[in-house]
Amino acid sequence: MDQPFDLVLAGGTVVNHDGETRADLGIRAGRVAEIGDLTGRDAAERQDCTGLHLLPGVIDSQVHFREPGLDHKEDLESGSRAAVMGGVTAVFEMPNTNPLTTSAETLADKLSRAHHRMHCDFAFWVGGTHENADQVAELERLPGAAGIKVFVGSSTGALLVEDDAGVRAILKNIRRRAAFHAEDEPMLRERKALRVPNDPASHPVWRSPEVALKATERLVALAHETGARIHILHISTKEEMAFLAGHKDVASCEVTPPPLPLDGAEAYPRLGTLVQMNPPVRDAEHRAGIWRGLAQGVADVLGSDHAPHTLEEKAKAYPDSPSGMTGVQTLVPVMLDHVAAGRLSLARFVDLTSAGPKRLFGIARKGRLAVGYDADVTVVDLKRRETIRNGWIASKCGWTPYDGVTVTGWPVGTVVRGARVMWDGILTAPARGEAVLFEEALGTA
Helix, strand or coil: CCCCECEEEEEEEEEECCEEEEEEEEEECCEEEEEECCCCCCECCEEECCCCEEEECEEEEEECCCCCCCCCCCCHHHHHHHHHHCCEEEEEECCCCCCCCCCHHHHHHHHHHHCCCCCCEEEEEEECCCCCHHHHHHHCCCCCEEEEEEECCCCCCCCCCCCHHHHHHHHHHCCCCEEEECCCHHHHHHCHHHCECCEHHHHHHHCCHHHHHHHHHHHHHHHHHHCCCEEECCCCCHHHHHHHCCCCCCEEEEECCCCCCCCHHHHHHHHHHHHCCCCCCCCHHHHHHHHHHHHCCCCCEECCCECCCCHHHHCCCCCCCCCCECCCCCHHHHHHHHHHCCCCCHHHHHHHHHHHHHHHHCECCCCCCCCCCECCEEEEEEEEEEECCHHHCCCCCCCCCCCCCEEEEEEEEEEECCEEEEECCEECCCCCCCECCEHHHHHHC
């Protein structure tokens, strides 16, 4: 006799390893139990998904939720609420908090804060430093650790390993893929005089394409030397895309949404410091190069680099204004708008947001809609038109650079391990987020 399901998502289009198939998705005990025609089968709950697409849960592998230490602009609860409101089912949070996440103790503290308080599932990057380079092999395999994150150029926070010797010491000890903020710190120091007071348009002049490319070239050389795997975050230049295409043996890379629709020549005069981020939004030529990297398969994942600051902080005159913007809640609608416009296929979007993170970071039981996998589902309406507004943003800071932008494609529902946590803009379940499991650390969980 067939067992009843806890939830059936009925009549939607399932997007998975088979392509797109009109089917029902049966969920039991938090896992996908069956895909097919489940008409007449018993279920505790049945959700009509006619006209909707069921995507593998979107995984955002780069967010800054600011807790502990900077809770006035975001915390783990509010950031994860923004995530599920935008259709994101799991996030990897960054280590530049206060205190820094650089030890087993600070990682355990974050995990304790997050468990059943975050609305989505989670993992935490551990910061790589000169001081913990000899410990990274153990730190990267702790439960809930996404891996090691290293800043070779200063951004937001106190983490910095700018020298080749320091990076080499970390890469020689890791076994998993390490993530990098790739901007060359000596060049940034030399070019500081290029910052023009009250002119955020000088930000990409200071943090030039050459600054990013030099750091990426250094990291690839060190990866080849040490036999390590590296992941270059938030690619901002066409030169990096072209260079990384020749080094896919050791290097993967991430694209963030802002450089795709935004042209710095238009964005800085219109948005000012609201569009200030590291590395910066650049001109149309670099935007075209990033799109080419997406089209050619060089880019491996999409991450939002959600890095909120309050409007009061962003109102400071450049260069005293902080870099970073919200993004976790707008990642899905902004990118689905590109799908609607024909710039990105739905299959490629799924590859970048679920299959890609699973492949790169060795995520267990997530990243596809298949029997036995966690029932993480991002339910979207590809035809729904909505205008993004600041009032929709669940982040504590309450603003988005996309305020007033109308998009086609919208997150209708967020299902995390079988629980419908958001439906049609309303939180529908209490926070029950849990730590993501990784294949290379299963024995430590």
